[in-house]
Structure formats: structure tokens, C-alpha cells
Amino acid sequence: xxxxxxxxxxxxxxxxxxxxxxxxxxxxxxxxxxxxxxxxxxxxxxxxxxxxxxxxxxxxxxxxxxxxxxxxxxxxxxxxxxxxxxxxxxxxxxxxxxxxxxxxxxxxxxxxxxxxxxxxxxxxxxxxxxxxxxxxxxxxxxxxxxxxxxxxxxxxxxxxxxxxxxxxxxxxxxxxxxxxxxxxxxxxxxxxxxxxxxxxxxxxxxxxxxxxxxxxxxxxxxxxxxxxxxxxxxxxxxxxxxxxxxxxxxxxxxxxxxxxxxxxxxxxxxxxxxxxxxxxxxxxxxxxxxxxxxxxxxxxxxxxxxxxxxxxxxxxxxxxxxxxxxxxxxxxxxxxxxxxxxxxxxxxxxxxxxxxxxxxxxxxxxxxxxxxxxxxxxxxxxxxxxxxxxxxxxxxxxxxxxxxxxxxxxxxxxxxxxxxxxxxxxxxxxxxxxxxxxxxxxxxxxxxxxxxxxxxxxxxxxxxxxxxxxxxxx
Numbered sequence: 001x002x003x004x005x006x007x008x009x010x011x012x013x014x015x016x017x018x019x020x021x022x023x024x025x026x027x028x029x030x031x032x033x034x035x036x037x038x039x040x041x042x043x044x045x046x047x048x049x050x051x052x053x054x055x056x057x058x059x060x061x062x063x064x065x066x067x068x069x070x071x072x073x074x075x076x077x078x079x080x081x082x083x084x085x086x087x088x089x090x091x092x093x094x095x096x097x098x099x100x101x102x103x104x105x106x107x108x109x110x111x112x113x114x115x116x117x118x119x120x121x122x123x124x125x126x127x128x129x130x131x132x133x134x135x136x137x138x139x140x141x142x143x144x145x146x147x148x149x150x151x152x153x154x155x156x157x158x159x160x161x162x163x164x165x166x167x168x169x170x171x172x173x174x175x176x177x178x179x180x181x182x183x184x185x186x187x188x189x190x191x192x193x194x195x196x197x198x199x200x201x202x203x204x205x206x207x208x209x210x211x212x213x214x215x216x217x218x219x220x221x222x223x224x225x226x227x228x229x230x231x232x233x234x235x236x237x238x239x240x241x242x243x244x245x246x247x248x249x250x251x252x253x254x255x256x257x258x259x260x261x262x263x264x265x266x267x268x269x270x271x272x273x274x275x276x277x278x279x280x281x282x283x284x285x286x287x288x289x290x291x292x293x294x295x296x297x298x299x300x301x302x303x304x305x306x307x308x309x310x311x312x313x314x315x316x317x318x319x320x321x322x323x324x325x326x327x328x329x330x331x332x333x334x335x336x337x338x339x340x341x342x343x344x345x346x347x348x349x350x351x352x353x354x355x356x357x358x359x360x361x362x363x364x365x366x367x368x369x370x371x372x373x374x375x376x377x378x379x380x381x382x383x384x385x386x387x388x389x390x391x392x393x394x395x396x397x398x399x400x401x402x403x404x405x406x407x408x409x410x411x412x413x414x415x416x417x418x419x420x421x422x423x424x425x426x427x428x429x430x431x432x433x434x435x436x437x438x439x440x441x442x443x444x445x446x447x448x449x450x451x452x453x454x455x456x457x458x459x460x461x462x463x464x465x466x467x468x469x470x471x472x473x474x
Contacts, residue, residue: 047098048163054091055170058447059178059236060226061198062087070136073368074382079228080364083139086443092146095153104156109457113410120403121145124360127396131359132366140361140395143443147450154451158458168247175240176262179269182223182233186272189221198226212274223272232438234278235448237270238428241282277431284427292420343385345370350394357397366394384437391440411453414460425456 070081128137191202415422438445
């Protein structure tokens with residue numbers, strides 16, 4: 001018995017030594033792997049490809065909706081009450097970890113801009129904690145904080161100028177694919193069937209599906225792509241068209257032959273969304289660019305392209321009639337009257353809570369409480385007012401609205417030495433901000449808004465850094 005015990009003891013000793021060696025070897029490998037990842041040669045490319053993954057998934061409306069009671073605020077599923085996690089959130093978390101690991105947070109915007117952004121984040125969390133539905137409020141406050149972090153990361157990436165062509169090319173691919181998908185949806189009159197990528201289920205007979213009326217009495221489906229509404233697709237295509245134009249300006253002449261064609265495809269897709277705010281934004285940007293560079297032959301050709309594609313599409317009678325019905329809606333337009341009603345209701349709610357608001361994400365729950373007893377509303381009638389400043393003021397009060405205005409003024413002050421970029425981005429946002437709500441209430445819209453602010457801040461920082469380097473060289 002004693003001999004067996006000694007044998008077992010020796011076996012355990014040898015096993016322990018071997019296991020210790022394996023653990024030390026693994027710790028060494030893990031340590032080496034962490035050191036390699038933390039090095040700039042590895043972490044920066046990983047961050048760049050994380051950005052590519054984020055861009056490709058951010059506008060595929062694929063998400064996992066948590067099983068919460070807030071989904072059924074109106075008695076049936078309500079988008080405004082959904083608490084969801086998107087596929088793009090995984091890429092965002094990956095980007096954030098790498099960005100923090102690199103120490104890039106030290107280059108985050110400072111001064112008044114940082115103070116106002118931090119104050120907005122803190123205020124949204126505090127107001128959400130004391131709202132009627134704290135869980136829903138904290139979710140929307142978290143999305144706001146995510147947008148602020150996206151601003152910081154985008155500004156840092158743009159400032160460094162690393163991977164510019166790759167990211168612009170990703171946006172071009174995204175815009176062209178969304179435009180082609182949206183055009184195919186219009187031709188079919190239904191969704192294509194790629195719900196795995198976030199495409200909504202679309203049929204002309206479905207209530208709440210965006211469509212336009214034709215003089216013949218028939219209806220024409222508006223282009224959705226893989227986004228929850230045609231207006232969101234329109235906003236995305238404005239961004240990708242601008243990205244395509246920028247890429248055309250930095251590529252060598254032999255590599256940009258197809259880019260005008262790709263711009264035309266995206267303009268056609270934008271036209272088929274029948275989004276008035278997106279079309280107005282694009283037209284404003286084109287005119288602004290033409291005024292700045294009217295002496296350049298390329299800008300004249302580009303302006304001709306922007307005019308030619310809509311003219312060709314307008315030659316199709318059904319498309320022309322549908323577009324005119326969107327530009328000049330009839331007085332009996334139900335959706336227009338509902339927007340006016342929602343704006344009036346939001347104003348009454350704001351008057352009840354003018355200073356602190358009802359809380360992030362609480363506007364739709366507040367609207368449901370104002371519906372008279374016995375009145376039946378369709379789910380799509382519970383909608384945000386199509387004026388982002390009103391949404392902000394109603395949910396965050398005068399305090400939150402003032403902080404957002406101060407953030408915009410801080411960006412304007414930072415860009416005072418190169419106002420062209422500031423006004424270009426501001427003009428692209430003004431119509432969706434004043435005539436829609438998706439830039440504040442829908443996840444892809446939030447990404448567009450805070451991403452645009454990040455691009456603006458990044459260009460400002462890059463310009464300041466370049467001027468500082470030139471002063472040192474002199």
C-alpha cells in the first residue's frame with residue numbers, strides 16, 4: 001500500500017510540474033499575443049478593419065430585441081419601445097476596446113466641446129433614471145453616449161488619415177449595394193427576401209409601409225434597402241454620394257473611371273426613396289459645392305451629372321407622377337396631417353415639462369397617455385414629431401436642448417478658420433433635422449449624425465495639426 005502511495009505521489013508531482021510548465025508557456029503566449037496586439041503595427045489595422053465591419057453592419061437593420069414590456073406600449077409591437085442590440089454593436093465594442101487600448105482617448109476633443117458632450121451624457125443618464133420608464137430611458141441614454149463615443153473615435157481616425165481610401169471605398173460599396181437593392185424593391189413592389197441582412201418585410205398592402213400614390217390609383221413602393229424607412233436610406237445615400245465624390249478627388253485618374261457611374265447609381269437610388277429631406281440635402285450640397293468651385297471644369301461636369309440622372313428618371317411617367325405627389329402632397333394627405341398632429345401633441349407635452357423634459361425615449365409613452373379613451377390609433381400613428389429640435393426639447397428639456405446647441409456652437413467655433421467644411425456638413429444635416437426625426441431616434445440615423453460630427457471634428461483637428469507642423473518647419 002505504501003509503495004502504491006509513493007507511486008501515485010510521484011505521478012501527481014510529475015503531472016503538477018508538467019501542468020505548471022504548460023501554464024507558464026500559455027501565459028507567455030498570451031502575454032506575447034497581448035503585446036503584439038497592443039503594438040501599433042497590429043492594433044491600428046485591427047481598428048481599421050473593425051471600422052469596415054461596423055460600417056457594413058451599421059446600416060443592415062439586423063438586431064436582437066429583448067423581451068421587455070416596453071415593446072408593447074401601444075398594445076402591439078412599437079418600434080419606439082423596443083430595446084435592441086444590433087450586429088454593429090459587436091463591432092463598435094471591438095473598436096472601442098482597441099481605441100482605448102491604444103490610448104487614443106487622450107486625443108479626444110478637449111475644452112468646451114468635451115465639457116458640453118460630457119454634460120449631455122450625464123444629464124441624459126440622470127433624467128432617464130427618474131423618468132416614468134427608467135429601463136427604456138437608460139437604454140436611450142446609452143445610445144446617446146454611444147453616439148458621443150463614436151464622435152470621439154471618428155474624429156481620431158479622420159485626424160490621423162489612416163485607411164482613408166479603404167473606408168471611403170467601403171462607403172461607396174455600401175451606397176451602391178443599397179441603391180441597387182432599393183431599386184429592385186421598387187420594381188418588385190415587395191421586399192426581396194433577405195431579412196437575414198435586416199431587410200424589412202415589405203408589401204404594398206401592408207399598413208405603415210411607405211409608398212406613393214400614382215394618378216391611376218395604383219401605389220408605388222418606396223426604396224428601403226436594408227433600413228427601416230426610405231428616409232433613412234436617403235440620408236445614407238447622401239453620405240455615400242459625398243464619400244464617392246471625395247474618393248474621386250484623391251484617386252489617380254486611371255482608377256476613378258467608374259466612379260461617376262457609381263455616383264449616378266446612388267443618385268438614382270436616392271431618387272427612388274422619394275425622400276424630400278434627403279433630396280433637398282443633396283441639392284443644397286451640390287449648389288454649395290458649385291458655388292465654392294464654380295471655376296473648376298470637374299465641378300461643372302459633376303453638377304451636370306447630378307441634374308441629368310433625376311431628369312432621366314423623371315422621363316418615366318409613373319416615377320414623375322409619384323415624385324410630384326411627394327413634393328406637393330394633396331391637402332387630404334393622411335400622413336401629413338398625422339405629422340402636424342404629432343408636432344402639436346409634442347408641443348403640449350413640452351409645455352408640461354419645459355425645463356427637464358419627460359426623459360430620453362419617453363416621448364412615445366407620453367403620447368400614448370394622451371390618446372382619448374375609446375379612440376383607436378394605428379401603431380404607425382404613434383410617431384415622433386418630424387422636427388429633431390422638438391424631440392430633443394421634449395425629452396431632455398431646455399437643459400438638454402441648450403447643451404446640444406452649445407455642442408454645435410463649439411464645433412462652429414473650432415471650424416472658424418475653415419468654415420467651408422463646417423457649413424457643408426451643417427447644410428447636409430439641416431433638412432433631416434428640421435423635417436424628420438431619424439437622426440435622433442433610429443439607430444442608423446444616430447450613427448449618421450454623430451459620425452458626421454466626428455468627421456467634422458477630425459478635419460478640424462487635422463487642419464490644426466497641419467498648420468502647427470508648418471509653423472514648426474518654418
